[in-house]
Amino acid sequence: MASAKKTPERRDQLILATLDAIRDRGIANLRIQDVAERAGVSTGTVHYHFNDLDQLIDDVYTWACERFYTTRLQALADIPDAREQLAAMIDAGIPKSEDDALVIAMHDIDLFRRGSATMGPLLQALYDRQVALYFAALQLGVAQGHFRLAGPIIDLAQNFVSLEDAYELHIISGNRSASPRRARELVLGYARIVTGCSELSLHH
Amino acid sequence: MASAKKTPERRDQLILATLDAIRDRGIANLRIQDVAERAGVSTGTVHYHFNDLDQLIDDVYTWACERFYTTRLQALADIPDAREQLAAMIDAGIPKSEDDALVIAMHDIDLFRRGSATMGPLLQALYDRQVALYFAALQLGVAQGHFRLAGPIIDLAQNFVSLEDAYELHIISGNRSASPRRARELVLGYARIVTGCSELSLHH
Amino acid sequence: MASAKKTPERRDQLILATLDAIRDRGIANLRIQDVAERAGVSTGTVHYHFNDLDQLIDDVYTWACERFYTTRLQALADIPDAREQLAAMIDAGIPKSEDDALVIAMHDIDLFRRGSATMGPLLQALYDRQVALYFAALQLGVAQGHFRLAGPIIDLAQNFVSLEDAYELHIISGNRSASPRRARELVLGYARIVTGCSELSLHH
Amino acid sequence: MASAKKTPERRDQLILATLDAIRDRGIANLRIQDVAERAGVSTGTVHYHFNDLDQLIDDVYTWACERFYTTRLQALADIPDAREQLAAMIDAGIPKSEDDALVIAMHDIDLFRRGSATMGPLLQALYDRQVALYFAALQLGVAQGHFRLAGPIIDLAQNFVSLEDAYELHIISGNRSASPRRARELVLGYARIVTGCSELSLHH
DNA sequence: CATGAATGAGCTTTCATTCAT
DNA sequence: AATGAATGAAAGCTCATTCAT
Numbered sequence A, B, C, D: 001m002a003s004a005k006k007t008p009e010r011r012d013q014l015i016l017a018t019l020d021a022i023r024d025r026g027i028a029n030l031r032i033q034d035v036a037e038r039a040g041v042s043t044g045t046v047h048y049h050f051n052d053l054d055q056l057i058d059d060v061y062t063w064a065c066e067r068f069y070t071t072r073l074q075a076l077a078d079i080p081d082a083r084e085q086l087a088a089m090i091d092a093g094i095p096k097s098e099d100d101a102l103v104i105a106m107h108d109i110d111l112f113r114r115g116s117a118t119m120g121p122l123l124q125a126l127y128d129r130q131v132a133l134y135f136a137a138l139q140l141g142v143a144q145g146h147f148r149l150a151g152p153i154i155d156l157a158q159n160f161v162s163l164e165d166a167y168e169l170h171i172i173s174g175n176r177s178a179s180p181r182r183a184r185e186l187v188l189g190y191a192r193i194v195t196g197c198s199e200l201s202l203h204h
Numbered sequence E: 001c002a003t004g005a006a007t008g009a010g011c012t013t014t015c016a017t018t019c020a021t
Numbered sequence F: 001a002a003t004g005a006a007t008g009a010a011a012g013c014t015c016a017t018t019c020a021t
Helices: A008-025 A032-039 A043-049 A053-076 A082-093 A101-112 A119-143 A153-172 A180-195 B008-025 B032-039 B043-049 B053-076 B082-093 B101-112 B119-143 B153-172 B180-195 C008-025 C032-039 C043-049 C053-076 C082-093 C101-112 C119-143 C153-172 C180-195 D008-025 D032-039 D043-049 D053-076 D082-093 D101-112 D119-143 D153-172 D180-195
Strands: none
Touching (some): A008 A053, A053 A082, A082 A119, A082 A153, A101 B101, A153 B180, B008 B101, B053 B082, C053 C101, C082 C180, C153 C180, C180 D153, C180 D180, D008 D032, D008 D043, D032 D043, D053 D082, D053 D101, D082 D153, D101 D119
């Protein structure tokens, strides 16, 4: 990575500034200057840390995927009960508001870089890891005797991730028929059906 | 609409050219020239029919939503059996390939125009209409005695649409874990679970 | 003149439409389409009657100078008294409002065509003819015993025309310190001083 | 003002280049490139210092009005005799040649921006200040016993300014009947008549 | 490391002009 | 004569990128 040496604090500051800038202006209108303004530095500084705009966006995407996954993984760390794990994943997986900069940036960059050799694998890796998280929770629930799965475990896990993705998209697009609260209900409803576990709820 | 009179054939030709151009270059890189080239006209002609790029994109989006919904509605027209209806909707709702220009354009424009006053309502209208289609099929299946629904009918319908949306996104993003074939299986699996109807299949 | 044959009515209609268009949009923003719209014809028609925009403007200018001079000459035709002649010239020479399309067009075109070999002589000819009108009225007034001139007759005549020009400019520029009414007072004041004739007034 | 910080020297250089460009090409044909060429910079630089062409022209006009007035005011500073003051004002107020870039720019912009909310007040302010200068000189001449005014002092002052304006216009339009030398004679003639002071001359 | 003035490629947009009908 | 769809040259404007300080 070209910018490994150059004071990691400034680097992170610029990445966070980019997340905000993408949320505010959309990735299509994103200018170096937007990032610089939000970070309180000059445009030259942005170029010093990231050779060009493409690299900045690449790095933001990598950072965001990592952060997104890590955050969710940590949310499970100390939860022993599969039912609570599943609930926590749903809760963490759906944005609290339509202004979630992390989620917006990930979807914007996905779109913006569609077909790119760099991004494709990263996206898929994230997807697969998320599937793995649901897989693990479902598996555990079966072992703990809480879940009786209504279908193949991989299929259910993939559908969980897909529902999450879809509601992320609707939330950041401002779809009023799929508010954060409603989206949680709907995914939880899916969870109850496919696990046969009617006790599932977000605030257990 | 400014371009109502100016020879509708040329207008449609330009809209189709725009769909192709968005698929090939991504909406963020879309140039007037890309549209003109694909339509075999000059850039001036594009401006003659659509005042500016924003209006072109608006009109493409409106056209695409309309076409998308109409296509699916027609797919149901002559199907009396709810099971076949549901299968047909799933089949029509998931792109056959990652190059589906209509689906790509709709998703690209959604994100590109996030927060736009024009687009938001249109997106939501499309979502609500799609939900209505699933609602109708599920309702019919219950009446025909084929379906025993595992949850509230509206919730199920919304989740159907969301799964579709998510798989559309993954397919056009080239996610290999969610191919068109696999996506159909997964949504169909969901359908079997929530309808309690194990006979559901795409080619009945 | 290229357009001599082509139905003079349509030609005049287009010239009048151009006057309005220049007043409304300024000569710098004047488009063929503005003329066409105001004349209720298509842009093609404008091109049919005037080969290009330059020629249209040339013809409008020629027409306007002619009309401007002729109007003023006619205002004097049946006035035998030099005092009334002078008053009539002042009255006719200063625009009644800041929206006088003829005056606006003449000044706009002067500016627009500054340095042009075509326009320069035309402007000067108009100036000289206006000077001649004042010269004639002053000369007559002396002969009739009404005027005792305070300076060389040519100098006075030139200053009359210049004052008029200046107030035309200020009026169409919307200068509130030089309204049509005030401009008339001021030029009339000048007239009284240089003719020594205190009876001069606009409505004798 | 957006360009307050960005190196005032470069800013002034660009304004001077614009004056030349307007004189050479006319304001209606003025291109950013004309300014850039004359200043020896790239077009991007012009946009960097003045957001767009309109703002450049606004700023040039403001600058020109200020400069025009200041120059004339300074010409009076150390002249105690009202007769010499008046002569100096006439001399400073009429362009020495038809290529006076400052005067050309002011007249061009006046007409170009006719009806603009920004320009109107500025024009009028300049007019009123010029009137005030003549007012002051006339008043002083009366007090000094040199002048016996032939009419109301304000009227005379306004006519002085108007004559100047008119001759400026004729000079930059290349009217041969109103050369710089001749214009000076004519305004001076007016001055002698209305002040009753026959000693007035440009080079006392 | 940081700055911000300067650059110029690349795009959109406008509009006079042409021409088939 | 008149139309208006189509053209394409000509500008303006944006913004990533460079570089001297």
